[in-house]
Amino acid sequence: MSSDEQKILTKPEPDYIACDKCHLSPLCSPVTVGAHAYDFTGKMVNRRHYFKRGEMIFKQGDKAELIFAISAGSLKLTAHVKDNDRVIDFRIPGELIDVCSLNEGSYAYSAQALEDIYLCEIGKETLNDIASQIPEVQGRLMKVVSQELINIQKSSMLMHGNINSEEKIAAFILNLAWRYKNSGYSYTRFKLSMTRTDIADFLGLSKETVIRLFKKLQNSKLIQIEGKSIRINSVDALQHFVGIKLISS
Amino acid sequence: MSSDEQKILTKPEPDYIACDKCHLSPLCSPVTVGAHAYDFTGKMVNRRHYFKRGEMIFKQGDKAELIFAISAGSLKLTAHVKDNDRVIDFRIPGELIDVCSLNEGSYAYSAQALEDIYLCEIGKETLNDIASQIPEVQGRLMKVVSQELINIQKSSMLMHGNINSEEKIAAFILNLAWRYKNSGYSYTRFKLSMTRTDIADFLGLSKETVIRLFKKLQNSKLIQIEGKSIRINSVDALQHFVGIKLISS
DNA sequence: CGCGAGATTGAGTTCTCTCAACTTCTGTGG
């Protein structure tokens, strides 16, 4: 066995997202100004910065200097509430981390790796500088921010106002499926990289309720769960249960 | 009594928001291009369009041609969930209605006046046209969209993950207070223009629970409620109860 | 192989919902 193969077995190459599926992609492709085409990617983006599982990418209140996009792996976002950190969202490959910080001095929440991850980074200041000088970049940045607004709104409409806990959990799963689809991954089978406790915290439920309702959804044949892997038996059935059509069939 | 006074008594002048407090204001002030100052306000903005209480401003799925800002009055936003309309948010003076629709073909939700209201309107296409031609306008639009993103994120962080219903309701009140403050109104005394049923629907609770917990919050001296008017006794105490400091003292 | 974090299960308690009755408010027509 060559040392190369050995290396692959012990540390397999991560499943990097395709750049064209990443929400940051408008800012990662060459920009033409006049007769010349400049590629700002190399200047602006630091690609695939590795973070270890459990590592904090940044903490709530830290001075915000970088915007992040996830290239591989996932993370959770938390914010201080009553002396505790509460999970306020998760991020999967292709998604951006705190776009809001573009216009704020500091990060609105903390970000922590749920597994070993790779992030692409853009310097906030550099980005804003270039954007203010080159309308094309300004326009692309606008596109990125607008899309972010749309995504947040869709997620929040979905997650919001579910009457009972079973619907909340179903909506959570559907939301993740939708986002995996947007990032070009399988959206009927994926890994729940966060713990049950994280999910419970995010949804405002107890972990026991999360576990019991996962099981209930499984018993009603909507999903199959085994450990951290989930499979949606019928996206349409799940959408019907939640009452919102997020994914078109 | 003069006919002027008569008029005031029967139909008092609405409490229009000051333009400089409106979230749309960056797009409502003159833009200087080269040596000349153009005022796009007149061309772009149709000001103070009146809608009657109960009237639908637009319906979910309607072709989105206008962006709205509220000049006076308030409205509720609703979206279809399982054959019903569910309240997904409210809007107060100074706030924008569906900024997301700027980059979408249709409105993501319906908007209905909770009282007689006045709206300022900007044609989506006109705005996008001008923005793409004049970097200064593009930049201002960017500012508006970014701020919207920040506001939505703050609201959703606040409203999200409250464990029990009492905290949810307290967070709801705090959120409204914060928004009234942003719009330059009193944030310790304001009117709840929506019904208890609307609040319940928005928070995912029953109207009876809303009523009972309003009373409970009143008994613990955090607020005073009488019909539709609310008074926050101590914003700090309320923030402490919710566990998030949204309004700095 | 053993430890510790995470996941699961059961039992009892608390919270929130539902249903129904009743009161108050509001807007409309006479």
Add this chain to the structure above:
DNA sequence: CCACAGAAGTTGAGAGAACTCAATCTCGCG
């Protein structure tokens, strides 16, 4: 200006959902 009707708000009682606590099990990591 009053009377009335319908909408909104309030209250109480009982049912059901979700939480807490505690014990146990499982799995991944060192």
